[in-house]
Amino acid sequence: MEKKRVLFISQEITPYLPESEMSKKSRFLPQGVQEKGREIRTFMPRYGSVNERRNQLHEVIRLSGMNLVINDADHPLIIKVASIQTARMQVYFIDNEDYFHRKEVLKDKKGKEFADNDERAVFFARGVLETVIKLRWAPDLIHCHGWLTSLVPLYIKKAYKDDPLFADSKVVYSVYDEKFKNPLSGNTIQNVQIDGINEDDVKTLNEPSYENMSKLGIEYADAVIQGSESINPELVDYIQASKKLFLNYQPEETYIDAYNDFYDQVM
Template sequence: MSKRKVLIVTQEMEPYTVAKDIATTVRALAPHLQKNQMEIRVLMPRYGTINERRHRLHEVVRLSGMNIIVDDNDFPLIIKVASLPDKGLRMQVYFLDNEDFFKRKFVHHDKEGKPFADNADRTAFFCKGVIETVKKFGWPPDIIHCHGWMTSLIPFYLRTAYSTEPLFADSKIVYSLYQSEAEEHIATDFPNKASINALSAEDLAPYMHEGKPDLHGGAIKFADAVIKGSTELSAHNESLLAAAEVPVLDVQGEDAPAASLDFYFSLLEEEVVK
């Protein structure tokens, strides 16, 4: 049987970003999957904090050159790649880059700790850019695993604007929810920024709660399964998991890679080959 394909989309990953829940989880997960006969591709933003020389990033010319429309403006998408340092493995990580959104020397906040005013635009750009890049790969993923609020639009886009795209017809979407209050990062005009391909702000109603952006809530609405990525969540985020109408896996730490693999196969209705 051919290898199952797993697309990991993440806003953070060691060693490229600071070691937090998301970064450490993805760093452990990706090699584990590859060692267990899964075909893996990892996509993340190319923040200005990432040292290209140290991590040996280089542009993938055949994938670059697309323009992504956000809020009626065109933004060029540049794709770069690096090999994840791991003994005995050769795994490539793809970085989505744009000078307007990702060249700054901070990730989601400025030097005073204030969220960037264009975080909504950055999120829409990244999520649409991921989908368009995978289309260029011509690589149909069996599992699409999204990590963090900056990936939260991918389930929505795939089930709406890209619902007729055959490449994703059989993909199962997993969303990992971490302890991050996404609404603290995103302005209330988020639905207008995230509307693409003839979608309207009304279509994004699941991403709003009591007049504020609720990116985790929207992602869970359109995902096929959810993983609780942080041990402790806010009361609101716990309520989202409790109300979820899809399978939920509660796993963190060193148990997460193996449990996630089993979870994938349960979604694909196959037995894990140990």
């Protein structure tokens, strides 16, 4: 029987970023799922704080070199990779000087969200999907972690729906306890509209907020997981109203088994 393929897309993974609930799950879940007999690929952004020398990142020339147009500007897509030897797994990094070379992740040193976070989310989502196409690796399930991945379900269901690699892919979106003080940019609704996406598809973003980006992820996902014990009550209500297949919060001792079983329900 052919192994099921699971694509993990996360905004943070330890040891490349400090430990958090999301970064730890994004590190140990792929390993656990791989040990249960599934084939995996894992992606995250190559933030400026990721130490390339210490973590032995290197560019994958055959996957790099494409330009993605966002907000009428060309942005080169660079793909790097590193190995976590103890887990026998690789992590692919989406790199771009304009979006990911600053030292902070989503907020500046004063705690203010970056003004181009919406563009960064577009670049990251498109960068991952275009790289998977170049790898010619068709995922049975795509598991997205964190708001930066929230456009992936939309793009899979709309912009990439005719690509045979994603024709049968199911998408799971994990919601975490993420807090933001400011709205996204006023151009968000235009920035996220790539070929195959119209304004009606993203009307949830008429009020461009981080919470509404997560709502968009929930809206187009096939299933939703509560990644943190406590999440934004507004998102709890939205998940319940969506009537999507849902897995509630799972503690550290049980989440790998629970998520793996949940994938079987979704696929």
